[in-house]
Amino acid sequence: MKLTVAYLVATFVALCVAAPAPSSYVVHEKRETQLDKWIKRDSKLNKDSIVPVSIGLTQRNLDNGHDFLMDVSHPDSPNFGKHWSMDKLKATFAPAPETIASVKSWLAENGIEDGRHKVSQSETWVKFDATVAEVEALLRTDYNIYTSKDSGEERLACEDYSVPAHLKQHIDFITPTIHFDAVVKITKKKRDLVTRSPRVRPSTQIKSGQVAAQSDLSFPLSTCDTYITPDCLRVLYNFPNGTLNKSSYGIVEYTPQAYLQDDLNLFYSTLTPYVPQGTAPIFDSIDGGVLQTTEEDFSLNGESDLDLEYAISLVYPQKVTLYQTGDLEVGASFNNFLDAIDGSYCTSGGGDVTVDDLDSTYPDPAAGGYKSKDCGIYKPAAVISTSYAYNEADLPAAYMVRQCNEYLKLGLLGTTILYSSGDYGVAGNSGQCCVNPGCEGGTYNDGGSGTFNPSFPGTCPYITSVGATQVKSGTAVTATQPEEACETVIYSGGGFSNVFPIPAYQLLAVEAYFLLHKPTYTSAQYNNSRVTRGFPDVSANGANYVIGINGQLGLVYGTSASSPTFGSIITLINEQRAVNGKGSVGFLNPVIYLNHGAFNDITSGGNQGCGTAGFTAVAGWDPLTGLGTPNYQKLLKIYLAI
Structure with missing residues (x-):
């Protein structure tokens, strides 16, 4: 039998x-x-x-995929912005x-x-x-x-x-x-939502204590060094309030993470009264994605509250789509999300075994599990921001390469993919550092020392990785006053991949970094070969964000704040391009690496980890703040001219 x-x-x-x-x-x-x-x-x-x-x-044709993407993404290409249809994508690959x-x-x-x-x-x-x-x-x-x-x-x-x-x-x-x-053994009992960690880890951190319980506070621009609000960000990055609804912006969350509408309403009433009470994202449920409210806690609501409060407020009246991914039984991972927005990709699934460390299998055989599999049921937004990450060292190379190629294909469709770079400096999730050079074997030191541990998908060359900055203490915010690398509660993730080669668009920036600012660390501490992908690409503020959380105002920190903020700025640019009869900007990196002047260069701060001071922010691109923080007006001028 x-x-x-x-x-x-x-x-x-x-x-x-x-x-x-x-x-x-x-x-x-x-x-x-x-x-x-x-x-x-x-x-x-x-x-x-x-x-x-x-x-x-x-x-087929993945060997030509890079060239295909550059053809629609490089500013000198006559086909810039002529993004592909889904049918062409499927037929080609x-x-x-x-x-x-x-x-x-x-x-x-x-x-x-x-x-x-x-x-x-x-x-x-x-x-x-x-x-x-x-x-x-x-x-x-x-x-x-x-x-x-x-x-x-x-x-x-x-x-x-x-x-x-x-x-x-x-x-x-x-x-x-x-x-x-x-x-081996399917667990029929629902996991404890309080203690369970998602497959992919959110980056948000919270500082103990709340800003205030009341909702009638004011936060003047003079306090942006201690309280970041949407108004602070608009001044820092020189962008206006939204006025249009002509593009699309997506935020990805993984069950059991869930926003609370009361928290969104508190944020609106306190900081963005122009957003009507009750404003919520468009809800796209993927593989049983659900807004669980049985358990309420920062660990379950902080990530979603942060992402949506800022994304909705910064682009309003543009609608924001929430891609809520995974049921309450087995959850989900990046591939489960990708399945739902691109039917040409759909990964494996079904059968008696569930995929846990990599991807969750749907239909979910667990009692109460989602009994279907969502494949190509939703259209990808023009900009998609994700504030979760793996360590490269935890995943097989073939798995990462296959997924990275999917981000390439989404770029061909005209979608900008943003990922937060991580919150532990040169270390991985929760401060994990590798035992062996190159993170070979995927083994970690418990003591917080060892080899630098890069994150994925931040190292994929077909996404835009977003690091974190902070306003200098005692400094008034202006569009021309540069910040510093974030060193409050979190440290901006960054470094060099052990898997992916350096893309051509980044080559000159990385060469200049090593020529002028070569770190003193050896190959035992990080990949100093100069031939692999560096990250992040850009940065945005990631410290002291005021959010509504569990009925109060709190402060949060992380590249989880930086990524949706940067995505909001790109969404506003897409809307202005739409007014001028142009399509979405799609894959950003070929344009932004040729236009350093559209960014505020960050030249102070570090991203310590693994028993070291990490990397140091320097003039030009560096592996903790990338090209720097955006200047919307300069970026808009560039993108309207292409």
Whole structure:
């Protein structure tokens, strides 16, 4: 009798050392991350248990993707702003017929014929259910059960796996394999919303205590060094109130994070009375996304309240869309969101195993879980801001590259993608630093020292990464008075990727940085090869934001504040372009790296972490504030001229 994966724990686990592969097979992936976080169990594995397998197929024309994107994003291109249709996107990047046929033939040769597998709607995945024994034979590997040192959760995984040499070019990666993505026992009990952490971590931090309980305070511009408000930001970055509703702006949140309407109303009445009470975002629910209000706490409401209070107020009357992603049972990750706005992408899903550390699987088999999968049901906004992040070191390279290519495709559609750069300086989430140079092995030091730990997707070259600044103490805010790198409560995330090569648009800026301001750190502390992507690209204020939170006014800090603020400025530029008969600006980086003068250069402050002072803000681009903070009027002039 065939048994489900839920039976695995009770019956087996063996040592997971890949079996020798025949000469026609080559190793496709080998685990190089999270080596110290999981312990192999030593019981015997039941070879008849069923696992759902997904094969990510190599897409066509990705080798030309960069050139395609530059063609519609570079200011010197005659095709600037001539963004693609979804149909053109799908047709250009769909896997070649040869890819699909070759993989299906391989499966058939191993007893997995057409009736047992299916090709996804997007034609980018082949999916099937098979026994452990079948998958081990197919991939020339051995599976084991691993226990998380942190959570005690158990996962089905292997150390490496192989595919026929002639298929390597046709396959991106296969799950479940090395990624600790298959949950062995499905938990039917709903997770505790108070203690549960999202898959991807929000950046917002709160300082103990509230500004005030009453809502009749005034915050003059003379106090912007201690209380940041929408009026402060308008002066700092030289932009006006919104007057139009001619573009689109999206904010991404991950359940159980949820805004509270009463908090939004408190913010409006205190700081932005021009926004009517009850104003709420357009609600796009993805994979069961819900605004839970059973539990109310800063850890559950702070991120969403911050993002939406500032995004809505800075672009009003432009409507803001909230992409609320993931149900209350298994939550979600970036790929779940991407599935919903681009049907040409849709990742794997379904079956008896849930994907936890990487992506959540829908339909969700848990009791009360979302019983569908949202694929291509929403249109991407012209600007999308996300204030969550992973560590590069926690993810397989193939996974990050595939997702990064999706941001490239969204740029082709005309969408500006913004991600906050992180709040722990040169360290990763919660101040994690790597043991090994290059973060090889994905192992961390507990003591806050070690190798710098860059974040993802901030290091993807097809998004715009946003760092954090602060108003200098005792300084009056003006559009020409530069700030400093944020060193209050948080430190702006920044550094250099260990995965992605330096993009051409950034090459001169990074070369100038190393030529004039080369750090004294060695390759044991960060990737000083000068050939990898640096981040962030830009910055905006990230300290002392006044928000309505749980019925009171509080102060928050983080690049979570910086990203939606920067996105609001780009949204206002898109609206002015619309008035002039022009489309959205799309992917920003090729234009902004050629126009340093449109930014306020930040030349003081640092982003300490990992037992060091981190990097220092200097003249020109640097790996903690990027090009600096925006001057709306200068950027608008540039974008109206293209």
